[in-house]
Amino acid sequence: MTTTEATKTVTPHVRENNALRMAQIELLEMKRKFDALRVVETEKKMMVALLQRKDEDLKTLKSLLENERKEKMTIINEKEHFEKEKAEEVERINKENLRLKAELDKLNERIKSNQFGAAEQYIQLQLEVDRWREECIQLHSILAKQTEGLKNVASINYGSHVHLINEVVELVLAFEAQKKINRQLEDELHQEKNKWQAEREQLQQENEKLREENDNQHKLLPPSLTKSPQTQTEAFMQHEIIRVTSEKLVLQEKLDLAKEELSQCKNSLKLQTEVLKDAGLFSSKLDNNAETAENSIEEVLVKRQGQRNNRRGIRKNERHYQGIFEFHKEEIRHVVRHVMFELKPHIAVTLLPGLPAYILFMCIRHADRQNDYEKVRLLLTATIYTIEKVTKKGHDDIDIMVLWLSNTVRLLHNLKQYSGDKTFQTENTSLQNEQCLQNFDLTEYREVLSDTAVEIYQSLAGHIQEKIEPLVVPAILEHEEISGLTSQIPSGKRGRAVLSSWDSEPFLGVQKSLDALLQELNYIYKIMGNHGVDPELTVQIFRQVFYFICAISMNNLLLRKDLCHWSTGMQIRYNLSHLEQWCRDMRLQYTDVPTTLQPIIQAAHLLQARKLDEDVQHVCNMCDKLSMLQIIKILNLYTTIDESEECVPVSFICRIQAKLLERSEPQKQATLLMDTKFMFPVRFPFNPSKIHLEDIEVPEVLNLPMLKKV
Known part of the structure; x- marks a missing residue:
């Protein structure tokens, strides 16, 4: 077979193979397209379902x-x-x-x-x-x-x-x-x-x-001018009978109450026999003799009443005393230590207020009667040194500071009252004038005692301020008594105080801060009453405390823009009304205490006041306790809480500034922040004592057997 024939034989076979491959390739391509069409069809169904759901959602x-x-x-x-x-x-x-x-x-x-x-x-x-x-x-x-x-x-x-x-x-x-x-x-x-x-x-x-x-008086008197003496006498007798009858009814009620108390006492007779046993007065006859039991009970009660009076330091005695405690010079250190250094506040509140001062003064009278200047000098020097030592050691204890402020001022008053100076004798009895010092003039020691009392006062005021300082801003500026006011503030204009209020624990702390501040003030006032601080001195202390509250609140308001809006002004005014009510409850409303809050009160009124050009004079008159810089600062910091409220016009601020420049005292007008360290000058008005020195006794709790009453 020749090459040409072989080629002719192979070529159709190759062509068939190629055609077969091409058909396979086309088949695969059609299959891929078919798969793609199925995917597209599936996606189309999903999109239709999705569009239907969207339509339903819409x-x-x-x-x-x-x-x-x-x-x-x-x-x-x-x-x-x-x-x-x-x-x-x-x-x-x-x-x-x-x-x-x-x-x-x-x-x-x-x-x-x-x-x-x-x-x-x-x-x-x-x-x-x-x-x-x-x-x-x-x-x-x-x-x-x-x-x-x-x-x-x-x-x-x-x-x-x-x-x-x-x-x-x-x-x-x-x-x-x-x-x-x-x-x-x-x-x-x-x-x-x-x-x-x-x-x-x-x-x-x-x-x-x-x-x-x-x-009634007119009915009784005019007819008496025209009636005969007999008729007049009958009218007076009738009026007297009515008066006596009313008094009899009152006495009858008292008698009924006394009978009820007597029956209660008889019912408790068995319980009180135990008291008689303790007193050594019980005997077998008491069981059958109620009258003897009652007499014995009265003796025990009288004895106990005497013991209570003795513990407080006052006792009435039939024997005439001169109001002097006799002691020896070498016992001065022991007397001062027991009377002052070892006396604790919880014991002092059970005694006569100012008893240490009375005891020390009666010892001074003894040294004066002996004409022993060295004894007087040693006693007063030891007293002043011990007062300074005790107050320095207990400077952070309000009880101790109040106790010795009261006694130091009382000793100062006693030295004045019994000095012999007629200026201080206007309210003395004749016996008190006889008990005046006879040989020594202690004016210099009075000045030292006065300086010591001033130091104690300043230390006490400073400690009270440190104690209440953490409570002032939350109680006055951040406390929200009127709920819902902060919700009116737009979120973009809320400051740190509003934002922090959403945290539960700080918010509760802010809400309780006003109550905590009032409780602290009540505690301080109660301590001063327990230790017999003079009312005038109590007023001065709270005047200083309220000034500090005002200064801290005012300075924080001037430095925080988030607080300068209408609703906060209303809130601040409402919180300050609690302090004013506290002053009324403590009968301090007619003193200088509430007036020290006027700057922050006027600042709150300024935040709430209308701010238009025609209100310039009214705003200036309303803010007479604020300086020009303070008023302008608050107006510049003022923010609106919603779009319906207008901003403070610039013309209004300019007119306010021009009006305030007409005020006097330019130095005061240049003040922006209040001085939180400022102290009002303290005074100790003379307050004579009505207590008789001859009635004072030394309680056993003071452990002073070396003192002998003369």
Whole structure:
């Protein structure tokens, strides 16, 4: 076979193979396309299902938004209805205020006619009513602005902008907070109204009693001028019979009470026989002799009463004493150590207030009677040195500092009262004048004692300030008594105090800080009362403490922009009212203590006041205790809490500054921060003692057997 024939034979076979391969390739390609078409079909079905779900979701969202819009419209309608009711309520409150003011005017005229002299009280009440009225008007204007804002928001379509719903929620929360504020203000207004109504009723009752008594006197006296002596005598006798009858009824009631007490004493006779056994007065006859038992009980009670008086340091004795404690010169160190160094506050409160000072002065009288100057010098030197040592050791203990401040001042008063100087003898009895010092003039020692008392006072005031300093800012500036006010502050304008309030534990601490501050003040006041501190000195200490509270609060307010807005001003004023109420409870309202809070009170009023050009004079008059720099600083730091409130105009600040430049005392106007280290000058007004030296005894608890009463 030739090559040409072989080639012809192979070529068809190759062509068939090639065609077969091409068919296979096309088949594979078609298979891949078919698989791709199946994938595309599957994806198409999935997309259709997804689009159907999206369509359903859109329909659901649309229905939800429609329902939400209907609910918001319902809320807005209710809001408008509430605003109408609130406007009527505010108008009613204003009318009620006017009526109360008219009644107060009438009551003031009646009080003046009856010479009660309550003009100052009326002025304070009138100022309080005017302040409440201004606050009601302010709240009414803010609510009106918020109503307009809600109406504008309601007119916008909620479907395309979901974030508008959040703004509506914030406005609703602000509205709820405002309602709470209004309720609280209404409650306080009702309380003030009830309080003054009660006082008015009390005054009316007193007036009626006086009128009835006056009528009775007129009925009795005028006819007596025309009647015969016999008729006149009968009228007087009848009046006397009525008086004696009323006294008899009172005595009968007392007798009934005494009989009840007697029956109770007889019922407890068996229990008191145990007391007789302890006293050594029990005998077998007492079981059958109630009268003897009662007499024995009286003896025991008298004995115990004498022991109690002896423990307190006062005892009445039939023997005449000169008010002197005799001692030897070498016993001075022991006397001073037992009377002063070893005396603890919990023991001192059970004794006569100022007893160590009385004992030391009676020892000084003994040295004066002996004309022994060396003895007087050693005793006074040891006393002053020990006072300084005790107060230096216990400088961080309020009990110890108050105890020795009281005794140091009492010893100073005793040295003045019995010095023989007629200036200090105006209230002395003749016996007290006879007990004056006869041989020595202790004026120089009085000056040293006065300086020592000043040092104790300053140390005590400093320690009290250190103790209350952590409580001042949380209690005055951050304490939120009126709930919901902080929710009105936009999130971008909240400072660290507001942000930290969302943490539960710090928030609870801030809420309890005002109570803690008031408890601390009550504790200090109680200690001063227990140790017999002079009332004038107590006023000076709390005046210093309240100045410190004002200075710390004022300085923090001037340095924190997050606190300078309207709602915080209301909160600060409300918190300060608790301190003012505390002063009223402690009867310090007519002293200089509350007036030291005026700067921070005026700062709170400035935050709440209207800030327009026509209010420049009013703001300047209202902030007379603030310097120009303080007023301008607060106005510059002032921030608005919502868009409905306008910012402080620059023209207003400029006019305020120009008006304040007209004030006198330029050095005071240049002050920005208050001096927290400032101390008011302390004074020790002379306070003579009514206690007789001859009645004072040395209690056994002091362990002073070396002192002999003369």
